[in-house]
């Protein structure tokens with residue numbers, strides 16, 4: 432792209448942003464004397480004051496949120512807002528409100544500090560407070576609602592930005608974007624994928640989890656197949672994940688445990704030939720086709736698929752096309768593929784491909800929460816060094832049915 436071409440649209444954009452500044456200034460001042468001016472039904476749901484507006488940031492929700500009840504007894508909406516800075520200058524994202532599109536009521540209000548941890552530029556791992564000219568980002572959102580609160584049918588987002596390319600004094604813009612429905616499909620209630628005590632649901636839903644943020648460009652679009660994934664590990668009575676030689680998979684308490692079918696289903700993907708990796712470091716040179724190690728993908732119907740990953744070589748029992756029953760043994764927990772320590776990676780998605788699918792929530796039929804790991808850093812330390820997990824104090828054991836196990840819960844499956 433030539434410099435001439437790049438520079439030519441600039442005055443147009445500046446003029447447009449000046450217009451945005453005027454519109455917003457009128458709207459923000461509380462003036463309502465524009466009410467009779469033109470507005471269209473197509474734009475009214477996605478603009479601040481019902482009129483068409485030029486917006487420095489454009490955005491959309493790629494995959495509508497699917498609400499679910501978590502083990503904290505609250506309803507959760509987990510989804511991503513894809514945004515692009517459509518101007519020739521830096522745009523700082525100052526705040527974001529999630530609104531019920533029907534009532535206009537704010538259901539979540541993220542100030543700059545909360546928001547900036549959730550803005551991840553395309554191709555980068557670290558979060559940011561701004562987007563450079565033309566830059567795209569994903570805003571990872573997680574709305575938590577009390578059980579008594581109504582879950583909206585549709586959402587829209589009100590974003591406050593500061594646009595460098597706008598004329599001085601008119602840089603602050605409040606805009607609406609990313610209107611989306613809320614997908615209230617019926618969720619499957621799944622049996623436990625493991626049996627026994629003190630399983631830790633690591634990197635679970637729904638905030639800075641490495642799974643929830645694992646957005647991947649696949650086949651020309653983005654997917655978050657692991658949006659609700661859990662890496663299960665297991666602790667002993669002293670809350671240790673392993674004892675002994677950390678490079679021996681057998682030192683880890685979860686190694687060799689039976690992996691169980693959580694529902695009746697048909698095997699639509701599997702592998703059984705990949706070697707055990709040495710725990711302690713991620714293996715080098717693992718391609719995406721080997722990342723899950725030895726795995727089973729089960730089609731459990733109604734558009735839900737379960738992925739079980741990293742099982743021991745030769746342990747995977749069903750073959751492609753086999754039908755399995757809830758509770759059947761699928762294989763043994765191992766450390767194959769892209770894995771730093773023996774664990775069961777478990778996630779539910781909307782298609783058979785563990786990469787080119789969107790993660791879906793589900794409900795765990797029955798479990799007890801016997802503890803809560805204080806933080807992901809505490810989990811990583813226990814996994815990496817063998818020290819006991821740091822658990823939050825004075826957490827009573829609680830019984831749960833039909834809820835999703837949340838991040839760093841320590842659970843017993845009956």
Ligand SMILES: [Zn+2]
Nearest residue numbers: 660661662776
């Ligand atoms: Zn995982």
